[in-house]
Every structure is written in structure tokens, then in C-alpha cells.
Amino acid sequence: MKTLIEGGWVVAYNGRSHEVHERGSVVVEADKILHAGGPYAGAVDVTISARGKLVSPGFINTHVHTAGGGGDYLLLDMAKNDYRTANYMSFAAPLKGRMSPPPADAVAALRAFVFLHALKNGTTTVIDVGGLRGDWEGYARLVDDLGVRVYASPPFRDRETYMDARGRLTYEEDAAVGQARLREAVDFVRKYDGSAQGRLRGMLNAAQVETCSEPLLRAGKDAARELNVPIHTHAGGNLVEFQRIMEEYRKTPVQFLADIGFLDERTLLGHVVFTTAHGWPRYPFGDDLRVLAQSGATVGHCPYKYAKMAMTLQSFQRYLEAGVNLAIGTDTYPMDIVAELRWASILAKVTDANYQVGLPRDVFNAATLGGCKFLARTDLGRLAPGAKADLLLINLDHLGAPVYADPIKALVDGASGRDVDTVMVDGKVLVQGGRTTRVNEDEVYAKARQATEQYWSHVDGWRWDGATVDRIVPPAFPMRRPA
Ligand SMILES: [Zn+2]
Numbered sequence: 001m002k003t004l005i006e007g008g009w010v011v012a013y014n015g016r017s018h019e020v021h022e023r024g025s026v027v028v029e030a031d032k033i034l035h036a037g038g039p040y041a042g043a044v045d046v047t048i049s050a051r052g053k054l055v056s057p058g059f060i061n062t063h064v065h066t067a068g069g070g071g072d073y074l075l076l077d078m079a080k081n082d083y084r085t086a087n088y089m090s091f092a093a094p095l096k097g098r099m100s101p102p103p104a105d106a107v108a109a110l111r112a113f114v115f116l117h118a119l120k121n122g123t124t125t126v127i128d129v130g131g132l133r134g135d136w137e138g139y140a141r142l143v144d145d146l147g148v149r150v151y152a153s154p155p156f157r158d159r160e161t162y163m164d165a166r167g168r169l170t171y172e173e174d175a176a177v178g179q180a181r182l183r184e185a186v187d188f189v190r191k192y193d194g195s196a197q198g199r200l201r202g203m204l205n206a207a208q209v210e211t212c213s214e215p216l217l218r219a220g221k222d223a224a225r226e227l228n229v230p231i232h233t234h235a236g237g238n239l240v241e242f243q244r245i246m247e248e249y250r251k252t253p254v255q256f257l258a259d260i261g262f263l264d265e266r267t268l269l270g271h272v273v274f275t276t277a278h279g280w281p282r283y284p285f286g287d288d289l290r291v292l293a294q295s296g297a298t299v300g301h302c303p304y305k306y307a308k309m310a311m312t313l314q315s316f317q318r319y320l321e322a323g324v325n326l327a328i329g330t331d332t333y334p335m336d337i338v339a340e341l342r343w344a345s346i347l348a349k350v351t352d353a354n355y356q357v358g359l360p361r362d363v364f365n366a367a368t369l370g371g372c373k374f375l376a377r378t379d380l381g382r383l384a385p386g387a388k389a390d391l392l393l394i395n396l397d398h399l400g401a402p403v404y405a406d407p408i409k410a411l412v413d414g415a416s417g418r419d420v421d422t423v424m425v426d427g428k429v430l431v432q433g434g435r436t437t438r439v440n441e442d443e444v445y446a447k448a449r450q451a452t453e454q455y456w457s458h459v460d461g462w463r464w465d466g467a468t469v470d471r472i473v474p475p476a477f478p479m480r481r482p483a
């Protein structure tokens with residue numbers, strides 16, 4: 001069956017770069033693109049009108065945690081008073097023995113919510129860099145049911161993080177646990193890579209550069225090479241991590257990872273905000289951007305999450321010009337990859353105090369082609385004959401697109417995930433008119449809400465200071481809740 005999408009602005013790939021065809025057309029047959037660009041003269045079975053819409057390749061979201069938003073909420077900006085509460089330590093360093101894993105139904109509910117939320121906001125390929133553990137059969141079934149494309153495996157580390165009763169961050173190393181977790185990840189890849197009709201693919205996730213020992217990082221990269229899959233770790237994500245790596249190895253996180261052979265074209269690094277190029281570490285020795293560029297590794301830039309924490313790359317443009325491969329991710333909520341384009345663009349301009357940087361072209365490339373390099377996929381992130389039919393119809397007309405000469409500028413300047421009207425993955429329409437075609441949305445939201453409220457209600461039990469959610473992140477106005 002051939003489906004013709006016509007009448008919109010089509011972002012087609014010409015083999016070297018994206019180009020936009022006004023009143024262009026895309027033809028999809030089975031799971032692939034048959035034609036993308038100008039008019040199509042052949043016979044088709046179904047026609048979809050894209051009038052007033054951008055027909056865009058689906059975005060590659062390089063930073064998704066399939067864990068729900070309970071923890072994300074705790075790292076919100078407003079009430080932070082030191083670096084130990086300004087990053088993942090705010091929800092991943094409990095008092096020892098006081099945090100219990102969520103029940104299986106909560107895990108399933110939160111995973112479903114994350115996939116649905118990301119998909120509806122324009123993500124067609126989810127890079128799951130670590131979520132809740134367990135029930136991997138259910139995970140694979142969910143990917144199959146929802147129709148989304150996912151790269152995943154359970155994250156591994158051999159240093160657990162805790163706070164003591166005085167709020168001091170401690171790391172406890174257990175090499176055997178790390179090895180067991182790595183084996184679990186390798187087993188996951190062996191078992192599930194290629195399942196869900198080829199949409200669930202394997203990758204490895206070394207949790208964070210400072211929560212994995214050097215032997216574990218080396219073993220993880222060796223395993224990724226053997227399995228021929230990409231590997232991710234969080235690096236340069238916060239100053240606590242930067243300083244710990246400096247103390248342990250006398251090197252920046254980037255230089256350390258390069259020196260142990262962790263960085264190459266199949267490596268994705270989450271964030272990489274704190275480098276020799278950033279002002280906060282005040283570490284003017286070496287050139288991390290050159291090291292990154294030479295390694296071929298990809299930086300998964302999550303602009304909005306960092307902006308909320310009063311930080312950003314220094315800068316998107318400087319990384320780009322140094323030759324670093326940049327990709328875009330959302331990390332925390334909202335998982336709105338469309339809005340991330342604007343954040344990436346604007347933050348680059350503000351950081352460099354320069355109008356002429358953070359160009360729409362460059363942020364769009366990062367969210368499409370840039371995310372494909374470490375995946376070694378030339379059939380994603382682009383609309384071209386033979387590529388996977390992963391695409392979006394994004395409604396631009398109501399954004400005032402008629403006043404824009406260029407729909408990509410309209411997209412970056414004004415669009416959000418809520419303008420995503422249609423999402424297609426592998427040639428199947430998963431979202432139509434902004435609503436999922438696969439599951440009962442309201443049910444997914446209700447279950448996720450319940451699981452999150454359950455999580456919030458237990459926070460004071462594992463927090464070192466016994467604080468409740470409202471104390472950690474005070475509401476904007478006093479909240480009056482029904483008794
Ligand atoms: Zn992350």
C-alpha cells in the first residue's frame with residue numbers, strides 16, 4: 001500500500017543535507033519512504049493532506065529516562081542551595097536502606113507515560129539512558145504495543161550513591177554488583193535487540209562517569225564493541241562529578257573517558273556541560289572540545305533541563321565549530337523535543353551574545369542527523385527514498401507561520417510538541433490529530449499520576465533531612481488540597 005502525504009512543507013534529504021519543498025510530497029510504502037520532495041506522479045492508495053503543516057523527519061531524542069517525573073520534580077530549580085541537591089543526587093542519593101523500588105504496576109505505568117509523552121511531542125526514536133528496573137518482557141511488549149522506536153538496556157554502575165544523616169554525599173563501591181548489572185545489560189541486548197518488529201534495539205548505559213569505576217567503564221565499552229551497539233554515559237553533567245573525576249584521575253571527565261578508550265563514533269555522552277570550555281570549573285588546562293571532536297563521540301545536549309538549573313553549554317556554537325557532533329535530548333519534563341530546538345538556539349545566542357549563532361539549520365540537524373551518528377543509522381532522521389518512514393506532521397499555520405518565509409524558522413521560533421499533529425513510525429500512524437491511536441491516553445495519564453503521587457508521598461522517608469516534596473520544591477502559591 002502506498003500513502004501520499006501532500007500539500008505541506010516537506011523537509012527532504014538530498015543525500016548531503018535537508019532541503020524544504022513547498023507544497024512537496026512524501027510517499028510511504030510499508031515501513032519505508034518511497035519518495036520525498038517535489039510532486040509525485042505515480043499511483044497511490046491513500047492520500048493525507050499536510051496543508052499548513054511541516055512534514056518533518058521524526059526527531060531522535062538522545063536523552064530519555066523511562067522513570068516518570070517524580071525524581072525530575074525534585075531537581076527543579078527553585079529551592080536548591082548547593083550542588084549536591086542541584087542534579088540527580090536530589091533524587092538518587094537516599095539515606096541507605098530507606099528507598100524501596102516502586103511496585104511493578106507503577107513501573108509499567110510510568111514507562112507507558114514516558115513513551116507516550118515523548119512520542120506525542122515529536123520523538124520517534126527514544127534513546128532510553130536508564131529508567132526503572134525489572135519486567136523487561138513488559139518493557140519490550142510496551143515498545144511493541146506503542147509502536148515507538150527505542151534503544152535501551154538496563155543501566156549499570158558499581159558505585160551506589162547515598163546521603164548520610166547530615167546530607168553528605170557518599171559513594172559505596174561494589175565491583176561484583178557492577179559486573180552483574182553489566183551482564184544483565186548484555187543479556188538484555190542479546191535477547192531483545194531487533195524485537196518489536198526491529199524497533200527495539202540494544203545499547204549499553206554506563207550510568208554516570210563517576211558512579212562507574214574505571215574497570216567497569218572499560219568492560220562496558222568492550223562489551224558494546226563486541227555487541228556492535230552504542231554506549232552512553234552521563235559526563236560533565238554537574239560540578240560534583242567534575243571535581244570527583246579531577247580528584248580521582250587528575251583529568252577532566254572528557255579527557256579521562258578519552259584516555260581509557262571509551263570515546264569513539266559509537267559513544268553518546270549525556271550533557272557534557274562542564275568541560276575546559278565552561279567558565280564554572282575554572283579549569284583552563286587542555287581542550288576538551290578538541291578531544292571530543294577528534295574522538296567522534298556525540299554530545300547529547302539537553303538545553304532546557306540545564307537552563308532550569310541556571311546552566312548551559314558554553315556553547316552550542318563553540319562545540320559545533322570545534323567539530324563536535326551534537327544531538328538533542330529532553331532528559332526531564334516536558335519531553336518536548338520541538339521546544340528544545342528553540343532552547344538550543346536561543347541559549348547559544350545568549351551565551352555567546354551573538355545573533356548569528358544557534359541557527360535553526362544547526363539545531364534541526366542536531367535533533368535529526370546528529371542523533372543518528374552514534375546509532376550508525378543512515379535510514380533515520382531524514383526523509384529520503386529507502387529511509388524508515390518515521391515522520392511528523394507539525395501544524396504551523398496557527399503559529400503565525402503565514403508571516404514566516406521559512407517554515408524551519410517558524411518551527412524553531414514558535415512551535416512546541418503540542419503542534420505535532422501526526423506521528424508515523426515504521427509507516428504506521430501512531431498519533432493522529434494530536435491523540436494516540438494505540439492506547440487509552442486518559443488511562444495512561446491517570447495511572448502515571450497515581451504512581452507519581454505514591455512516589456512523592458514517600459520522599460520524606462528517604463530524604464536525609466526528612467523534607468517533604470512541598471518543602472524541597474515549594475509550590476508557586478500556597479496549595480489548598482481537599483482533605
Ligand atoms: Zn540523564
